[in-house]
Each structure stands twice: as C-alpha cells, then as structure tokens.
Amino acid sequence: MKALGRQILAEFFECDIQVLNSVDAVKMFMQEAAAISQANIVQSVFHLFNPHGVSGVVVIAESHFAIHTWPEYGYAAVDLFTCGEQVDPWKAFDFLKESFKATKVMTMEIQRGQLDVKGKELYYNPPIIKVKKDMVPAGVSA
Amino acid sequence: MKALGRQILAEFFECDIQVLNSVDAVKMFMQEAAAISQANIVQSVFHLFNPHGVSGVVVIAESHFAIHTWPEYGYAAVDLFTCGEQVDPWKAFDFLKESFKATKVMTMEIQRGQLDVKGKELYYNPPIIKVKKDMVPAGVSA
Numbered sequence: 001m002k003a004l005g006r007q008i009l010a011e012f013f014e015c016d017i018q019v020l021n022s023v024d025a026v027k028m029f030m031q032e033a034a035a036i037s038q039a040n041i042v043q044s045v046f047h048l049f050n051p052h053g054v055s056g057v058v059v060i061a062e063s064h065f066a067i068h069t070w071p072e073y074g075y076a077a078v079d080l081f082t083c084g085e086q087v088d089p090w091k092a093f094d095f096l097k098e099s100f101k102a103t104k105v106m107t108m109e110i111q112r113g114q115l116d117v118k119g120k121e122l123y124y125n126p127p128i129i130k131v132k133k134d135m136v137p138a139g140v141s142a
Numbered sequence: 143m144k145a146l147g148r149q150i151l152a153e154f155f156e157c158d159i160q161v162l163n164s165v166d167a168v169k170m171f172m173q174e175a176a177a178i179s180q181a182n183i184v185q186s187v188f189h190l191f192n193p194h195g196v197s198g199v200v201v202i203a204e205s206h207f208a209i210h211t212w213p214e215y216g217y218a219a220v221d222l223f224t225c226g227e228q229v230d231p232w233k234a235f236d237f238l239k240e241s242f243k244a245t246k247v248m249t250m251e252i253q254r255g256q257l258d259v260k261g262k263e264l265y266y267n268p269p270i271i272k273v274k275k276d277m278v279p280a281g282v283s284a
Contacts, residue, residue: 004212005219007151009252043187045201057199057206059187064197068205068223070146070255077147077254079221081210108252110151112219113212 004113005063005083010093012076013104020100021071023048027056029099030065033092034058039065039082062087076100081112146255147205147225152235154218155246162242163213165190169198171241172207175234176200181207181224204229218242223254 019025027046034041039060046056052072058065063081070076078096080089097105161167169188176183181202188198194214200207205223212218220238222231239247 004215004217005210009149009254011255042189042197045185045187045199047184047201049203055184055201055205057187057201057208059189059197059199061191063210063219064199064208066199066206066208066221066223068147068225073146073255073257075146075255075257077205077223079208079223081208081219081221083210110250112151113153113215113217115215115217 002115003111004115005081005111006089007063007082007110007112008078008080008089008093009108009110010078010080010096011106012078012097012100012102013106014074015069015076015100015102017071017074020054020069020074020076021048021052023054023056026054026067026069029096030056030058030067032099033080033095034060034065036095037080037082037087037089037092039087039092060087065092076102144257145253146257147223147253148231149205149224149252149254150220150222150231150235151250151252152220152222152238153248154220154239154242154244155248156216157211157218157242157244159213159216162196162211162216162218163190163194165196165198168196168209168211171238172198172200172209174241175222175237176202176207178237179222179224179229179231179234181229181234202229207234218244 023046039062042059044058054069062083066079068077080092082089165188184201186200196211204225208221210219224231
C-alpha cells in the first residue's frame with residue numbers, strides 16, 4: 001500500500017487574535033512554514049475579509065498549505081498537504097502552532113491517494129493514520 | 143455544538159486521464175463546481191507540472207476548493223472546504239465526479255472549527271461526521 005500524499009488537518013484554538021486578523025502576518029507565517037518544511041513555493045494568494053478573517057493558500061510543488069482564520073473566535077483552520085519524503089508537514093505545524101500562539105490544537109493526518117496495484121485492499125480508502133491531541137483541558141477525555 | 147465550516151476530502155480514482163492532465167479543463171471544472179455550489183470565487187490559481195499533473199486552488203469567500211491530479215494513476219485529490227449554509231459542497235462533488243469520469247470515489251466530510259462556549263464537550267475535536275463510499279469493487283468489503 002502506497003500513498004501519494006499526506007495531509008494534516010489542524011485546528012488551532014485560542015490563538016493570538018491580532019495575528020489571525022493580519023493578512024501580512026498570516027501570509028508571512030504560512031510561507032515561512034512552507035520553507036521550514038522544505039517545500040517549494042509555487043504561488044501564494046491571501047485575502048483579508050471584511051469585517052475580519054484571513055483566507056490564504058500557498059501552492060507548493062508538493063501540493064498546498066491552506067488557512068482560514070476566524071479572529072473573533074481565536075480560531076484558525078489549517079491544511080498541510082504534502083507529497084514525497086523530502087517535505088515534513090509536521091515541521092510546518094509546529095512552527096505555525098508557535099507563531100499563532102495556539103493554546104489548544106487538534107490534528108488529523110490523513111493519507112491521500114492510496115494505491116495498490118493488486119487491487120485487493122482498500123486502496124481507495126484514505127484512513128486517518130494519526131490523531132494527535134495536545135493540551136487537552138482538564139475534565140475532557142481525549 | 144456549532145461548526146464554522148465543513149470539508150469534503152474526495153478521492154477520485156480511475157478518472158479520465160486527459161482531463162486530469164489538462165490545466166485548462168481542471169481549472170474550468172473546479173470553477174464551475176464552485177459556481178454550481180453557490181460559492182463566490184475570490185481568486186483561482188492553477189499550475190501544470192512537468193512531466194504531468196495539475197495543482198490548483200479556487201479561493202472562495204466561503205473558504206476554498208483545492209485539487210491535485212496524478213494523471214499517471216488516474217487519480218485526483220480534491221478538497222471542498224465551505225462555510226455557511228448557502229454553499230453546498232456536495233453539489234460540487236457530484237459535478238466533479240461526473241466531469242472527471244471517476245469510476246471509484248471515496249469521501250470524508252469533516253467539521254472544522256467546532257465551538258462550544260460552554261467548553262464541556264470536545265469542541266476542538268473535528269470528527270468525521272460522514273463517510274460515503276461509492277462503487278465498492280467486488281471482493282472488497284466497505
């Protein structure tokens with residue numbers, strides 16, 4: 001079983017509101033995250049919405065990094081989709097968690113494009129291969 | 143429990159190879175998918191890679207649609223991330239499945255940004271709320 005890519009879906013909660021509402025800051029951090037993870041940036045597009053919130057995508061040669069922020073909730077949804085062994089999306093995740101000052105995070109890592117030439121297994125089934133929870137609040141079971 | 147957005151991760155297998163390797167066709171279909179789902183397009187970026195494969199993102203006011211294609215495998219990874227009640231990402235999914243002539247698909251729908259002001263539930267946990275499998279080949283258990 002071989003997967004063409006992997007994708008981290010990251011939920012960043014209780015972030016720095018000022019950062020989440022700055023298109024310049026969000027773009028800078030997302031591009032820096034791409035560089036840190038050894039990805040090759042093809043193009044970046046970022047927009048600041050009215051009254052608030054940033055959406056942006058860094059298209060990389062190895063797929064894409066995307067973000068949507070809700071400053072009013074201190075929340076950002078981040079996708080880190082990469083292909084190949086060279087790029088490590090977890091380095092991008094660690095950097096972004098720090099940059100956004102997220103105090104609660106939840107992540108899922110999903111394999112994309114699972115292929116099996118024998119066709120006997122669930123080669124089209126993208127399972128969650130890793131679930132990582134940080135800083136689970138007291139009273140909440142992980 | 144309220145989620146800010148929902149995201150469909152779609153695995154398209156056994157697609158039309160010519161379509162998957164045409165940046166013009168992929169871009170047209172992705173933009174049309176956005177229109178069909180009632181999304182508002184903010185910006186589109188698409189690239190054709192060497193020797194083959196297309197990557198592209200349609201940034202919409204309601205989040206984003208992204209695609210990466212591997213024509214050599216007849217495979218495309220598609221993300222349909224939307225916010226609000228007006229946009230129906232499943233209409234985009236149905237349109238793209240037809241457009242790419244995918245004969246096998248697998249999808250996951252994930253809620254993003256689950257918030258609970260009471261903080262008593264797993265408000266930071268983005269569960270898979272729907273798994274849909276189409277056209278499971280004979281001999282493979284769903």
